[in-house]
Amino acid sequence: MTTDRQIMDAALAKARDLGATVAGFVPAARLVACPSAVAEGRAGFHTARGSFIVLGLYHDPERPEIDLWEKDRGTPGDRMLARIGGALSRWLADEHGRAAETVPYQITDGGIYLKDAAVLADLGTIGRNNLVIVPGYGPRIRFRAVWTDLEPGEQDLPHPESPxxxxxxxxxxxxxxxxxxxxxxxxxxxxxxxxxxxxxxxxxxxxxxxxxxxxxxxxxx
Ligand code: SF4
Ligand code: SF4
Incomplete structure (x- = not known):
């Protein structure tokens, strides 16, 4: 029988196949009282069930156009991340029969605190510029997340050293x-x-x- 951890490992590889630069996961319960939720006094997407898959996309300074923001459309980079999240959610449902959905970007729309999620997923550390520093890419990474009902347990990855x-x-x-x-x-x-x-x-x-x-x-x- 395929375990949730095995499906999660396959999902992280699938996310990278779909175009994510980096991908990691964090059990949803760990985000319920994450530092930003406590500081802001606003929960966002709030569940202790399942996990969040955190997707990161490198925003190459040589391609500034993917970071240009348009009213009601966001940035091309965020739309790329949303497409990866949508495809990954469909893959989890079709291949493994699991519930999955792309999480909105904004907290006010029901999103999660993405920087907290990225750090809890051991993708990087918070830098003095208040951005997540990802090994190999620095702070030039944008994030989105997919919620899924997978319960893969905790992971024990080494924490990256802060530059x-x-x-x-x-x-x-x-x-x-x-x-x-x-x-x-x-x-x-x-x-x-x-x-x-x-x-x-x-x-x-x-x-x-x-x-x-x-x-x-x-x-x-
Ligand atoms: S490495 Fe230096 S420039 Fe980059 S976030 Fe840290 S203090 Fe700032
Ligand atoms: S913190 Fe300062 S340098 Fe960084 S985005 Fe805001 S205004 Fe610009």
Whole structure:
């Protein structure tokens, strides 16, 4: 009999076949009171049943167009991740008879805290730029998730070492919004820049080219 862990291992390989750069999983129960849910006081997709498969897609700085944001459409990169999630969900249902669905991106739409999920899935560590640093790709990875009723148990992977321990903090030093007062990320200050990027793009009737300075200056690979 095929175990849930074996199906999960096959699903992670399938996700990479479908185009995900990296893939990992976290039991859903571990996200119920994850640090961001506690800090924000908002649960998002909230279940202790099953698991989340976390899908990561490399956003190559040489292909900035996949990160351009359009109102009501998001970014091409996020649509690519949604297509991978949809195909993976269908594969889990068709090949293994398991329940699976792509999780919305936004918490307000019923999404999960993707950065927490990626760290709990041992895909990377949170950097001083408040982004997940993934070995081999640095912070240039975007995430989506698929929920599935698989119960593969816990995994015991080594935690990646943080590259921030040996970096002077180029991300924080380069932020035009000074969004790291006292070394801690200030979401409101960063969002002010995001809103300005959107307003400028709307005025030009073009997709928004959001600030990625703290991501692109990071030397971590
Ligand atoms: S620039 Fe340096 S401190 Fe900032 S996230 Fe990258 S490695 Fe960490
Ligand atoms: S995205 Fe831009 S404004 Fe926001 S924290 Fe990073 S560098 Fe600062």
């Amino acid at each position: 921030c321990n040996r970096c002077p903090g180029y991300c924080q030093l380069s932020c035009p919004q000074h969004a790291f007062p006292n070394g801690r990320y200030d979401r409101a200050a960063c969002l002010a820049r995001t809103d300005a990027d959107k307003a400028r793009a709307a005025g030009q009737a073009s997709p928004a080219d959001h600030c990625r300075i703290c991501e692109l200056v990071c030397p971590a690979r």
